[in-house]
Amino acid sequence: MTDSPTAVHVTDLEISIPGGPALLAKTSLTLRRGRITALTGPSGSGKSTLLRAVIGDLPDGARVASGTVEVLGHDVLALPADRLRHLRRHRVAYVGQDPGSALDPRMRVRRLVAETAVDPSPQAVRDLLAECRLPVGDGLPDRRPGALSGGQQRRVALARALARRPDVLLLDEPTAGLDATLRDEIADLLRHLATTRDLAIVLACHDPELVDHCADDVVDLGTAASVNTSGAAPVDTSGAAPVGMSEKTSVEVSEKTSVGRSEAAPASISVNAPASASPPRGDATVPLLAARDLAVTFTRHGRTHRALDEVGFSVAPGSSTGIVGPSGSGKTTLLRVLAGLQHPDAGALTLDGRPLHAGARRRSRAQQRRIQLIPQNPLGALNPARTVGATLARPLRLHRTAAKADVPDRVAELLDHVGLPADFARRYPHELSGGQRQRVSIARALAPGPDVLLCDEVTSALDPGTAAAVMDLLTRLRTERRLTLVVVSHELRLVAACTETVHVLEAGRVTGSGPSRRLLPAGTLPPMAQ
Amino acid sequence: MSEAAIEGAEAAAAPAAASALRRSLRAVGRTGVVLAKRALMLAVLLAVVFAAIELLPGDAASATSERGESAADTAARRRLLGLDRPVWERFPDWMTALPTGDLGTSARGEHVTDLLAAPFPNTLLLGATAFAVTLAAALALGCWAALRPGGTADRIVGFASGIALALPEFVVSIGLLLVLSLWTGWLPAVTLTAPDGSPASWTMLVMPVLALTVPQIGWNARIVRGALADQAAAPHVAAARLDGLSPRRVLLRHALPGAWPAIATGAATSTGMLLGGAVVVETLFNYPGLGTVLSGAVADRDTPVIAGVVACTGAVISLVLLCADLVRARTLGARP
Incomplete structure (x- = not known):
């Protein structure tokens, strides 16, 4: 485990908006080649922010409060623009949470994959699509993203990321919207890629079954953050801040309220239209x-x-x-x-x-x-x-x-x-x-x-x-x-x-x-x- | 090869051919409807032109009267030109002759078709050259500015295009005349024409084209820059940047295709302004185009000539707008 070389090293990284909420509480993360790391934690705990920081991209207005990010020997937060671009182009691939909007709506699937590919030949593209469990026989390579289902878009985005043969693969919710069979296939594919290509994979993930299925290491941002920030000043989440990806504390609080409410007496609140506007109820046979x-x-x-x-x-x-x-x-x-x-x-x-x-x-x-x-x-x-x-x-x-x-x-x-x-x-x-x-x-x-x-x-x-x-x-x-x-x-x-x-x-x-x-x-x- | 096999192949080909025929017929039908709508728009425009000239004080008979002509002579000529009839009779007469290529007779007794035969190609040449230069320069400047948002190039282009946009054509013309003709003597101040009525050499076109394009480049460069800025915020463009593609590739392959509809619409509206500006510019440079004809015809209240010019320019503008709509439909249609 410790002998496989380190690909990414994040040390005590803390990202916040000056005068605003913390987007990522102090976190450390190590990715090794040939291993899959899963980032878990409640929504808003900074999983996406951390993934984006690894490719040197911070949300608008955000600053690194402390810590370093080292990717394949480069300090990405201090890297000049052209070298950072080279790193993103050839060595680190990132697939966002919402591939449907991240794929160019005007490009066909085969061009989308060939654009970043080391080998852009049609046969190589088809092989890669097939490897990502996409049906290549029925004209899918000639369709545009709008003509694909949500799950297919996600796999096309994965194929586009893999086409450049990266050393590090960052995936944000890689199996959201996929059924169990496909999810397991994607998990097997990632497992296979990690082993054969000696790839360091990190995935932000809500799905415990995917984590069980393929992850070697699990980093829970919810608990990791609370442990790491225990010594530091508590994060201010007053909610008055103008900009923020999310606020961890407020989400946790609201979750409690919604859970509490579902147990409480229901009649107190009504989200629906006034009773007069409710439709006539047909009998159950209609x-x-x-x-x-x-x-x-x-x-x-x-x-x-x-x-x-x-x-x-x-x-x-x-x-x-x-x-x-x-x-x-x-x-x-x-x-x-x-x-x-x-x-x-x-x-x-x-x-x-x-x-x-x-x-x-x-x-x-x-x-x-x-x-x-x-x-x-x-x-x-x-x-x-x-x-x-x-x-x-x-x-x-x-x-x-x-x-x-x-x-x-x-x-x-x-x-x-x-x-x-x-x-x-x-x-x-x-x-x-x-x-x-x-x-x-x-x-x-x-x-x-x-x-x-x-x-x-x-x-x-x-x-x-x-x-x-x-x-x-x-x-x-x-x-x-x-x-x-x-x-x-x-x-x-x-x-x-x-x-x-x-x-x-x-x-x-x-x-x-x-x-x-x-x-x-x-x-x-x-x-x-x- | 047996006959049966050939028949089988024909039988299989027949429905495919029939559906292809049906598809092409439907496409022809759709095109017909679109063109008919544009033609109707043009007819309405010409009706407005007739009404507007009617509202101007005086008419062609009095405007073109010789010195010392008696009131009776003018009245006789008015009857000869058919101007004693009301406008709602003259307009349908003129309109029904239009499809046969007959644009009527001018107040001075010439056929309008002959009157426009030489200037119209000249104006088309001037307008098309100005349009091409405008589009190329606006695209180049807009893309150059968009490569580094907020950078020096962006600020210079934004500032300069704002100023250029605000300059009227005649101010630009006078500036060009001063610099290129009076001070340096590089280009002639007026357009010399060859025996066939076209400009004698391409150098005659330089100043009119520049005078027309400078304000339009300003306008279009801003549109290109704005459309690219909108596209730069689109998630797929942001994703392309995070994929480490070169800024040039992100701009040309991912941002620009989505910006085409806005750019095409902006450029198409420029056609109208280019042709309108041509009136001023052609008069200033004495360029033998429609603008010169038009300014003379308005002074003469010469309705058939004005309507003929409007019919020509209106047809050109409708055509360009149609092209812009096609670009738009094609880009947006590529989404699903």
Whole structure:
């Protein structure tokens, strides 16, 4: 263990915004070649900040308060720009949390991978894509990132990172949004790469199973930070600071409140619309939301890809339904059709037994209000130019669910419901961590008081504690307000725990549906194991 | 090779050919609709021109009257030119003749088509050269500034383009005349024309082109710089930087493609300003183009000539705007 050479050495690194919150409490980290190190810790504990610091990139306005970062013998924080660029280009590769927006939307997959490749020949690119478990046979190398599923984008980003044959690989949430089978394959791939290429890999990760599966060393920033800062002055997290990626203390506090609240008497708070605005409840035999024979095809340059093929779907009022399936099987497309964002080529939708228009714009305001989508990528779905408060106030005003004077109170209430402090209303999306953004995204969906909540991988960016708190929140709201949930997730345990019915999608077709307990036995085995 | 095999191949090819035909027919139909819309826009523009000239005091008969001409003669000529009829009768007459290439007759009795035959290509040459120079210089300056945001080049380009943008063409023209012609004597102050009516040599184009482009370069360089700054903040551009790609590659391959729609729209709006500026510049340099014809025609209240000039320039501007829309659609369409 100690004989393998050190690739990265981080010593007592502390990053903070002058006069503001600490982004990373004093941390030390050593990466060795041929070993995989996992960074764990609650969202907002500085995992991403630490990874970015290793490639010499600090958040806007942030300063290194103390410590050094040495990568392959270079002090990256003091390296001249051109040598730092050379290091990033050839020796250290970083894959961010949100590869969907980090891949150039106008470049095709094969060019994206060839651009950084040591060997940009088409065959080498295809081999690399295949190595990253991407299907190269069906024209994927000729598609652009927008035509890939979330999981495929993540693997393309990984392939792009590996193409330069780096010595150090930094991955931020490499398996978020991937199903268990793929996650294990990626874990095996990383294991294999670490051994054969003598690569030092570090991954920031919420997923304990991935950590168990492939990590040699685990660094817990939550505990490491508290141990390391025990002697130092406590970090000021007053929340009044204008800029900050996250605030560890406040997150922990808010988590406690949200957990406490889920145990407390429920009737005290109501996030939903006034009772008068609640819809007529049909009897249980009429499905609240139903779809018949949905078909969606995407055509690019004469090639047709069937994303959905004669899919039928229905949910009863107050029920909770899961949708599972491998990456690229059409789960997100189905949710987008239900939300009215994707026009199906065939099929019909009903809400309360009455026909529902396929396009969201043609739906009535009440229908729009009743169906809300929480999208997969919270950074892409939040307007970067609006504060969290403005983002949450908009649906309140649009659907007239709150009087103008009450809007700030309702915003604070919504933030409180998703476990964020009220002063987050003044922040912008880029000042939040991935987990916090997801909470804001959920709060926005809750704002108009929906009846059906379509959740697309809402917990993939969250650590297990936060994910459990968010799912508790959704489950509680469901019982309180007879909210109907449709949950798309790769985390089968989570789907099994919070849904009664589950549909299995494979290559755009429903290949199975039934009670969650039967289809997802104990939530351990994937139903679509190959 | 049996016949059956050939038939089989034909049968397989038939539906593919049919769908290709249907696709191309649909594309032709879409193009037709787009072009029809632009033509309608042009017709509305020409109606506005007719109405505007009607509102000017005086008419072509009085504006072009000889000295000592009697009121009766003027009235006779007015009847001859058809100016005694109301504008809503003259406009449809002129419009219906337009598709046949007949632009009507000027107040001095010449065919407008002949009147514009020589100046229009000259103005097109001037405008196209100015447009190309503008685009190239604006792209170069904008990219140069964007390579080092906040650096010396960025500040110089920002400052200089602001000043250039604020300069009217005639100020630039006079400055150029002073420096390049009166003081140094490098270039002739007025345009000399060859027997066929075109400028005698390419040196005649230098000053008019410069006078037209300086303000437009200022305007477009700012647009390029701004569009690149927006793109630089996009996550995929930030990611490309963190991948250690060279600044030039990040700029040209990752930021610039996304900036094309804004740049194309900015450049297309420049066409209108270039052609409008040509009126001033051509008059100043005595360049034999549409601008000279137009300024004379406005003084004469010569509606068919003015409408003919507007029809030509309007068609050019619509075409360039259409190209900009196509660039935009192509760039945005590449997203999914």
